[in-house]
Amino acid sequence: MAGERGNGWLRGIGDRVRRIIERPGSADLLRYRPVVDAAGEFEDEFRELSPQGLIEAAGKVRAEPDRPFEAEELARICALGREAARRALDERPFDTQLLGVVGLLRGYVVEMATGEGKTLAGALAAAGFALRGRKVHVVSVNDYLARRDAEWMGELYALLGVTVGFVDQHTEPDRRREAYACDVTYVPVSEVGFDVLRDRMCTDAAEIVLPDPDVVIVDEADSVLIDEATVPLVLAGSIDHGHDDIDVAHVVRELVESVHYEADGDRRNVFLTDAGIDHVQELLGDVDLYTVEQADQLTRIQLALHAHALLHRDVDYLVRNGKVELINAARGRVARLQRWPDGLHAAVEAKEGLDTTPTGTILDSILVQALIGRYRTVCGMSGTAVAVADQFAEFYQLETGAIPTNVPCIRTDEPDRLYVTEDAKFDAIVEYVRSVHEQGRPVLLGTASVAESERIARTLVDAEIGGVVLNAKNDAEEAGIISRAGEFGRVTISTQMAGRGTDIRLGAVGEQDYERVAELGGLCVVGAGRYHTGRLDDQLRGRAGRQGDPGSSVFFTSLEDEVLVNHVRPVQPRAVDEDGQVRDADAQRTMDHAQRVAEGEHLAMHRNTWRYHHLITIQRDEVLRHRGEVLRNDLAAERIRERCPERYESSEAEAGAAVTAEAARLIVLHHLDRRWSEHLSHLADVREGIHLRALGRETPIDEFHRIAVEEFGTFLATVYDRAADTFDHAEITADGVDLEAAGIEGPSATWTYLINDNPFGSHEQRFADYVGGKARQAAIELGLRD
Numbered sequence: 001m002a003g004e005r006g007n008g009w010l011r012g013i014g015d016r017v018r019r020i021i022e023r024p025g026s027a028d029l030l031r032y033r034p035v036v037d038a039a040g041e042f043e044d045e046f047r048e049l050s051p052q053g054l055i056e057a058a059g060k061v062r063a064e065p066d067r068p069f070e071a072e073e074l075a076r077i078c079a080l081g082r083e084a085a086r087r088a089l090d091e092r093p094f095d096t097q098l099l100g101v102v103g104l105l106r107g108y109v110v111e112m113a114t115g116e117g118k119t120l121a122g123a124l125a126a127a128g129f130a131l132r133g134r135k136v137h138v139v140s141v142n143d144y145l146a147r148r149d150a151e152w153m154g155e156l157y158a159l160l161g162v163t164v165g166f167v168d169q170h171t172e173p174d175r176r177r178e179a180y181a182c183d184v185t186y187v188p189v190s191e192v193g194f195d196v197l198r199d200r201m202c203t204d205a206a207e208i209v210l211p212d213p214d215v216v217i218v219d220e221a222d223s224v225l226i227d228e229a230t231v232p233l234v235l236a237g238s239i240d241h242g243h244d245d246i247d248v249a250h251v252v253r254e255l256v257e258s259v260h261y262e263a264d265g266d267r268r269n270v271f272l273t274d275a276g277i278d279h280v281q282e283l284l285g286d287v288d289l290y291t292v293e294q295a296d297q298l299t300r301i302q303l304a305l306h307a308h309a310l311l312h313r314d315v316d317y318l319v320r321n322g323k324v325e326l327i328n329a330a331r332g333r334v335a336r337l338q339r340w341p342d343g344l345h346a347a348v349e350a351k352e353g354l355d356t357t358p359t360g361t362i363l364d365s366i367l368v369q370a371l372i373g374r375y376r377t378v379c380g381m382s383g384t385a386v387a388v389a390d391q392f393a394e395f396y397q398l399e400t401g402a403i404p405t406n407v408p409c410i411r412t413d414e415p416d417r418l419y420v421t422e423d424a425k426f427d428a429i430v431e432y433v434r435s436v437h438e439q440g441r442p443v444l445l446g447t448a449s450v451a452e453s454e455r456i457a458r459t460l461v462d463a464e465i466g467g468v469v470l471n472a473k474n475d476a477e478e479a480g481i482i483s484r485a486g487e488f489g490r491v492t493i494s495t496q497m498a499g500r501g502t503d504i505r506l507g508a509v510g511e512q513d514y515e516r517v518a519e520l521g522g523l524c525v526v527g528a529g530r531y532h533t534g535r536l537d538d539q540l541r542g543r544a545g546r547q548g549d550p551g552s553s554v555f556f557t558s559l560e561d562e563v564l565v566n567h568v569r570p571v572q573p574r575a576v577d578e579d580g581q582v583r584d585a586d587a588q589r590t591m592d593h594a595q596r597v598a599e600g601e602h603l604a605m606h607r608n609t610w611r612y613h614h615l616i617t618i619q620r621d622e623v624l625r626h627r628g629e630v631l632r633n634d635l636a637a638e639r640i641r642e643r644c645p646e647r648y649e650s651s652e653a654e655a656g657a658a659v660t661a662e663a664a665r666l667i668v669l670h671h672l673d674r675r676w677s678e679h680l681s682h683l684a685d686v687r688e689g690i691h692l693r694a695l696g697r698e699t700p701i702d703e704f705h706r707i708a709v710e711e712f713g714t715f716l717a718t719v720y721d722r723a724a725d726t727f728d729h730a731e732i733t734a735d736g737v738d739l740e741a742a743g744i745e746g747p748s749a750t751w752t753y754l755i756n757d758n759p760f761g762s763h764e765q766r767f768a769d770y771v772g773g774k775a776r777q778a779a780i781e782l783g784l785r786d
C-alpha cells in the first residue's frame, strides 16, 4: 500500500531530500514531524467516532481565534482531517500531506511535487483555520479549478462541520455574498480582485459582497504571487468618451523593419529610425511629428507600430468572433478577461481591421501583490516554490519550505538536446516522439505558445503520428483531455498552463492498463524548448513520475530559441553533429545562463513596478479607510454641515435630517471616488513623464514619491471642497438628492479586466523607454553623450 511505502521517508531521509530541504532560503518543515507522529496516535480513536462525534470533536478545536496553534491542537486537526478524508474521499492523507497541512497552518509556502495531493492538503489546512473561527479563501488560477476543488472537497468539509462555497466569473452578486459568507471560499484570484474593486464603489454598505480579508491559501503560489504579482486588476467605467480614432494602422503597415524601425534585442521596444520618421511624416502629408500639437499622433503611431511589429497573431493574441483575445505570455493560453492598456488594445484591433472597442475611465485598480497583501494570514502551495523562496520573502515576508514526496520519485530527467537551428530541433522532436510513440508509450509534448503547438501538431500529422492539441480555449474541456494523457498510445500537445492542476494517471481505468504503460516507462514528457524560467520547465517535467510512477523527461532546444536569442549573445558552438545537434558543454550551459538572465530581468521589473505601486497602495488604503467611515457613519453630514451650515439647515427643514445626511453621503462618496480616479490617472502620467526626466539628474522614483505625496496632501480637502460646492447647488427633496441634476451620476456601466503587461513591462514604460531612447539617440548625435 502506498501509505506503508510512504513511511519510508520518516525513517531514513535520502540525500536528495536533504539537498532540497537545506537549499538556502528555505525553512525546514521536517521539524514538524513530531506533530504528524502525534496525529497518528489519535487515528484509532477518531476512527471509532460516529459522524456526530466527528463534528463534535472538530467543534472542540474552535477556540480563541488570535492564539497561535499549539502542537497538540495541530495534531488533532491533522488527525480529524485524515479521518474525514478517509470517510469522504476514501483517501487516507499521507504523512507528507499532513506535514504540508502543518506548514500551511503555520503560514509557509509549501513546496509539494505535482500529484502529491495539494488539493487535499490545502483543504485540510483550510478546515483547520476555519475551525479556529477564521475565514479562508482558497485562491486558484482559474474558474474551473475553484469549482472543481470546492465540489471535490465538499463532503470532507461537511464531515467536519465547515461550510464551503465557490465563486467564478458567472456567479451573481447575491450568490457571491453567500459564497463569501461560508467558512471557506474557493475563488480564482481575478474574481476576488474584481470583487474588492466593485465593493469599494458601493454607496450602500448592504451591497458589499466581501467580508474583511482574513486567511488566504494560494494554490500554484509561485504563479499567482510571483509571475502574476504585477498584473493590475482594473475597474473601468464609461464616464466620458470622445476619442478621435485616427487610423494609423495603414501607415505603419508600409514600414520596413531595419529601414524604418528597429526593435531592440529582446523585442520589447520598437523605435522609428530617422528614415522611418521621415517616411511617416510623408505618408501623413508632411506633418512635423515632433511638435507639441502632434504629440497624440506620435503616441498613436508608436502604439500602432508596437501592435504591428511586436505583437503577433496566434502568438500574442487570437482573433475570434471579431474580437482580439489575448494570450497570456506566462501561461501560453487565452486570457479572456485581459486587455492591453486601452490605446494598445485599440491599435491591435485597428491592425486586424476590427471595430475598436470604446475606452473607459479607470475608476480603480489594484495589483495582485497588493490584493494578497490585504490578508492577515497568507500561505500557499506549489510544485515549484523553493526556487523563488527569496522572492516570497522579499515581496510577501513569507517563508518557504519543501516537503519530500511520499514515495521516492523515479523519473529520469535526461539532459537537454541542443540543436543549431530551430528546424533541426523540430525534426529531432518528431523523430523522438515517433520512436517513443511506436512502443505505445504516452507522450506529453509541452510548447511555449499556441502557434508552436499548432506548428508541431501539423508536423506530427504529416509524420502520421497525430496527437491531441490543447491550446487553452476551455479549462474544463482541457482538464478532461489532459487527464487522459497517460493512456497507452496517446500523444498530447499542450501549452505550458493548459490543464494545469489536472492529475495525469498512467493507463486508462483499470490496473492492467497501468501496468502495461508503467512497463513501457510511464509518461514521456517532451519539452519543445525551455521556458523563460526554470520553474515552468520543472512544472512540465513534474507531470511525469507522479506518486512514484515511472516516467521520463527531456527538453529539445536550439540556438535560435527566443530565450537564448533575447537574453545572451549569439553562441558559436564548437562541436556539431551531422544532424545539427550541438555537443559542446559550454554551448549547452548558455541556456541556463539565458534563463537566469530572463529571471533576473523579471525580478528587476517586479521590484521596479512595486516601488511605484507601494506608495499608491498605501494611499489607496487610506482613502478606503476614510470611505468606509463615510459609508457607515455620519462623517459626510458632519463635514458638509461645517462647510455650508445654512444650506444644510434649510435642507434639513425641507427634506428631513435623514435624507439630508444621505444626500451628503452620496455627494461625498462621488467626489471621493472621482478624485481617486483622477489621482491614479495623474500618477500614471507622472510616472511616464518621470522616465523622461530620468535623462536629467533627478532620481525618478524619488521624484515620483515627492509628487505623489504632495498631491495626496490636498486629497481630502479637495474632495470636501467639491462636495460642499455640489451640496450647495444640489436639489434635495424628501425623495432625496437629484444626482443627475447635480452632475454627479455614477458611471452608466462598469467593467473589469486584467491588464496584460506581464512579464514584459508596462506599456507606459515601454513608451517612455522609447521616447527616452529617441532623446538619448539625439543626445548621442549631438555629441552630448556616448
Ligand code: ADP
Residues within 6 Å of the ligand: 091, 092, 093, 094, 097, 112, 113, 114, 115, 116, 117, 118, 119, 120, 501, 502, 503
Ligand atoms: P497536486 O495538486 O499536488 O498536483 P492533486 O491534489 O491534484 O495533486 O492530487 C493528485 C491525485 O492524488 C488526485 O487524483 C488525488 O485523488 C490523489 N490523492 C491525493 N491524496 C491522496 C491520498 N492520500 N491517497 C490516495 N490518493 C490521493
Ligand code: MG
Residues within 6 Å of the ligand: 118, 119, 219, 501, 502
Ligand atoms: Mg494542484
